[in-house]
Amino acid sequence: MTGGTDLHLMVLKAPIRGFTAPEMVNVIRSMSMNVTYINLIDDADWTKPGGVRIGTHACTTRGYLEEDIIQAAEFFERAV
Numbered sequence: 001m002t003g004g005t006d007l008h009l010m011v012l013k014a015p016i017r018g019f020t021a022p023e024m025v026n027v028i029r030s031m032s033m034n035v036t037y038i039n040l041i042d043d044a045d046w047t048k049p050g051g052v053r054i055g056t057h058a059c060t061t062r063g064y065l066e067e068d069i070i071q072a073a074e075f076f077e078r079a080v
Helices: 021-029 057-061 066-079
Strands: 009-013 036-038 051-055
Touching: 021 036, 021 051, 021 066, 057 066
Parallel strands: none
Antiparallel strands: 009 051, 036 051
16 A cells, blocks of 8 residues: 555554453463553553554465454454
């Protein structure tokens, strides 16, 4: 779309349904999906990250299509 390098990641801002970012990461990892938590610019305390980073590069290199990404998003929603 841009003719250049696009950024392949999504960030969820915690808390979602009462889960902190590290708690969300643990739940999602328990489903054999790998994500990381990250600090966001508006986090009050850098020791308490408020974001969950979901890299989509691995999905695109494995040939995921739009339907596959939607299904992954549904898994995340069910997890938290």
